[in-house]
Amino acid sequence: MDFPGLAAQLLNGVQHGLLLFLISSGLTLIFGVMGVINLAHGSLFMLGAYLAFVVTGMGAPLWLALPAAMLGGALLGAVLERGLFRRFYTRDHLDQVLLTFALILLFEEARSLLLGNDFHSVPVPALLDFSIPVTEGFAYSAYRFAVLAVCILVAGLMFLGLERTRLGSAVRAAAEKPEMVQLLGLDARRIHLVVFALGTALAMLAGALAAPLLSVYPNMGDGFLIISFVVVVVGGVGSVAGAFWGALLIGLVDTLGKAYLPEVAGLSIYVLMAGVLLWRPAGLFARGA
Amino acid sequence: MIVAGRRGHLLMALAAVAIACLPLVASNYHLQLASTALVAAIFALSLQLLVGAGGMVSLGHAAFFGIGAYAVHLLPPGLSVLLTLPAAAGLAGAAALLVGAMALRTRGFFFLMTTLAFGQMLFFVFHDTPLGGGKDGVFVTRPALELLGFVIDVPRRDRPAMLLWLNLGLLVAVYALLAALMGTLFGHALRGIRANEDRMRALGYDTGRIKLVAFVLAGALAGIAGHAQAMADAFVNPEMLAWHHGAEALLMILLGGLGALHGPILGAFAFVGLGEASTLITERQRLVEGLVILAVVLALPRGLAGLGR
Known part of the structure; x- marks a missing residue:
C-alpha cells in the first residue's frame, strides 16, 4: 500500500462522501420534515447529471450547468411538491412508495425518449483539466479538488442557513418534531415547499458535479439512491449533521473497500449498516441515541 | 385486512376451476401468460402477509424470490421437484431470517430503507460473484x-399446461395457508401489530418475534414463487432479485387492494393483463407501468377490491 495511492483514495473517499451528503441531506430533510421517502431522489441526481451532459454538449462550459441544476432543481422540486407530494404527506407508506416509484419510471422514460439509452462521457472543464501536485510524486485531479470545494461551500452555506436564519430554525424544528411547526404557528406549506425545492436542487447539483467523474448512463440514480439510504440509516433520522458524518463514513468505506478489497467491496457498506443496526439502531449520529 | 367469506372463497374456487380448464381452450402462449400471472400472484400474496397483515412495507422482498429461483441453479441438476421446492423455500426463509433480524430493529420508513439496502446487497451477491453465474x-x-x-x-x-396446473396448485395452497393463518392467534396478533404495535407489546405479545416469524414465512413463500419462475423459464437472472421487481409486487398489492388477503391475486392478474394489453399500443412498458401506478395512487387508493364498496 503506497502512500500516494492511499492519499488519492482517501481524497476520493472524502469527495465521494461529500457528493453523497448533497444527495442524502435532501433525502433526510424531506423525510424528517414531511415524513415522505422520495425514492425518486436518485432520479433527480440522474437528471442533474444529464443536464450537465446536455449543457456541455451544446458547447457551454460545465460551470453553467451548476446554477442551471440548482435553479432547475428548485423549480422542479417546487412543481412536484405543489402538484403531487403535498397530497401524499398523510397517506400510507405504500402509496408514497409507489408514487415515487412511478416517478422513477417516468423520469427514466423521459430521459430515454429525449436522449436515448447510451452511455455518454462528460468532459472535465478544460480550465480544470490538469493535476495539482500535492506532495512529491503525488498529484490529484484539479476537477476533483473543485468538486470538493463546491461541496464544502454548499454544505457550509446549508449549515449556516439552517443555524442562523429564521427559516432554517423553522426547518430544524420541523425536522425534529413535525408538530412543532403547527404549535409555533409557522407556515407549514411554505416550509414544505422550501425543503422539497432545496432537496431537489441539491440532488441535481450533485448529479451535475458528478457527471464528468462518472459519465452519464441510464438508471445511474438507482445506486446512489440506495447508498444514500444507507447513509441515512447509518447517520440517523432527520438530522443534517448525521447525514454529513454518515456520508463521509460511507464514502470512505465504499471507496477504500473498492480500492483495497475489490472482491467484497460491493458488500462493505451493507456490512457496516448491519453493524450499525445491531449496535445503535437509531443511527450513529442521532441525538439521544 | 379481511379474509374473504364463504361466498368469496366459492368465487375464487370457481375461478381456479376456470383457470384449470384453460388448457382445453387457450393457446400455449396464453397458458404461459396465465402461468406468469399465477407466479406473480404467489409472490404478491407472500408480500401481502407483511404489508397488508403486518403493516411492514418491505422493498427488499424480491431478494427472497430470487434466492428461491437461484436455488434451482445452486442445487445439483436433475433432482426431484419434491426436494428442490422445499430447499428453495428453506434457503429463501433462511436469508429472510438474517435480513429480518437486522431490518426489524427499525420501523416504518427505516424498515423500508434497510430492507431495500439488504435486498440490493443480495442482488449484488448474485450479480457480481461467481455464485450466481454472472450478471446476464x-x-x-x-x-x-x-x-x-x-x-x-x-x-x-x-x-x-403442466406448469399452469402446478402453479395453480401452489397458489391455492399458499392462499389456503395464509387464509388459515389469519384465523389463528398469530394472524390476529400480526394484524394487531399493524394497528398498534405498542399496545400489542403492552398486552404481553412478543411483537419482535411475531414480526420476524411473519418475515421469514413471507420470505419462504416468495422463494416458492421464485422456484416456480425458474421452473417455468429454465433460466434465472439477477434482475429477479432487483428491488424494482419487489416494487411491482407492491403495485399488485395496491392495485388489488391492501385491505383484503385475495387483493394481490386480483392485482397480479390485472398487472399482467395490463402489461400484455399495453404491448399492443407501445413498446415502452415502463412508461405504461409508471402511468398506471400514478393513476392508481391518485384515483384508486383502495384498489380493485375496494371498487365494490
Whole structure:
C-alpha cells in the first residue's frame, strides 16, 4: 500500500462522501420534515447529471450547468411538491412508495425518449483539466479538488442557513418534531415547499458535479439512491449533521473497500449498516441515541 | 385486512376451476401468460402477509424470490421437484431470517430503507460473484417432476399446461395457508401489530418475534414463487432479485387492494393483463407501468377490491 495511492483514495473517499451528503441531506430533510421517502431522489441526481451532459454538449462550459441544476432543481422540486407530494404527506407508506416509484419510471422514460439509452462521457472543464501536485510524486485531479470545494461551500452555506436564519430554525424544528411547526404557528406549506425545492436542487447539483467523474448512463440514480439510504440509516433520522458524518463514513468505506478489497467491496457498506443496526439502531449520529 | 367469506372463497374456487380448464381452450402462449400471472400472484400474496397483515412495507422482498429461483441453479441438476421446492423455500426463509433480524430493529420508513439496502446487497451477491453465474443470468435444468418414485415425463408441447396446473396448485395452497393463518392467534396478533404495535407489546405479545416469524414465512413463500419462475423459464437472472421487481409486487398489492388477503391475486392478474394489453399500443412498458401506478395512487387508493364498496 503506497502512500500516494492511499492519499488519492482517501481524497476520493472524502469527495465521494461529500457528493453523497448533497444527495442524502435532501433525502433526510424531506423525510424528517414531511415524513415522505422520495425514492425518486436518485432520479433527480440522474437528471442533474444529464443536464450537465446536455449543457456541455451544446458547447457551454460545465460551470453553467451548476446554477442551471440548482435553479432547475428548485423549480422542479417546487412543481412536484405543489402538484403531487403535498397530497401524499398523510397517506400510507405504500402509496408514497409507489408514487415515487412511478416517478422513477417516468423520469427514466423521459430521459430515454429525449436522449436515448447510451452511455455518454462528460468532459472535465478544460480550465480544470490538469493535476495539482500535492506532495512529491503525488498529484490529484484539479476537477476533483473543485468538486470538493463546491461541496464544502454548499454544505457550509446549508449549515449556516439552517443555524442562523429564521427559516432554517423553522426547518430544524420541523425536522425534529413535525408538530412543532403547527404549535409555533409557522407556515407549514411554505416550509414544505422550501425543503422539497432545496432537496431537489441539491440532488441535481450533485448529479451535475458528478457527471464528468462518472459519465452519464441510464438508471445511474438507482445506486446512489440506495447508498444514500444507507447513509441515512447509518447517520440517523432527520438530522443534517448525521447525514454529513454518515456520508463521509460511507464514502470512505465504499471507496477504500473498492480500492483495497475489490472482491467484497460491493458488500462493505451493507456490512457496516448491519453493524450499525445491531449496535445503535437509531443511527450513529442521532441525538439521544 | 379481511379474509374473504364463504361466498368469496366459492368465487375464487370457481375461478381456479376456470383457470384449470384453460388448457382445453387457450393457446400455449396464453397458458404461459396465465402461468406468469399465477407466479406473480404467489409472490404478491407472500408480500401481502407483511404489508397488508403486518403493516411492514418491505422493498427488499424480491431478494427472497430470487434466492428461491437461484436455488434451482445452486442445487445439483436433475433432482426431484419434491426436494428442490422445499430447499428453495428453506434457503429463501433462511436469508429472510438474517435480513429480518437486522431490518426489524427499525420501523416504518427505516424498515423500508434497510430492507431495500439488504435486498440490493443480495442482488449484488448474485450479480457480481461467481455464485450466481454472472450478471446476464444462467440457464438451469428444470427439476424433475417426480412423484412417489415415478418420473413424469412431460412432452414439450404439454409443458405449459403442466406448469399452469402446478402453479395453480401452489397458489391455492399458499392462499389456503395464509387464509388459515389469519384465523389463528398469530394472524390476529400480526394484524394487531399493524394497528398498534405498542399496545400489542403492552398486552404481553412478543411483537419482535411475531414480526420476524411473519418475515421469514413471507420470505419462504416468495422463494416458492421464485422456484416456480425458474421452473417455468429454465433460466434465472439477477434482475429477479432487483428491488424494482419487489416494487411491482407492491403495485399488485395496491392495485388489488391492501385491505383484503385475495387483493394481490386480483392485482397480479390485472398487472399482467395490463402489461400484455399495453404491448399492443407501445413498446415502452415502463412508461405504461409508471402511468398506471400514478393513476392508481391518485384515483384508486383502495384498489380493485375496494371498487365494490
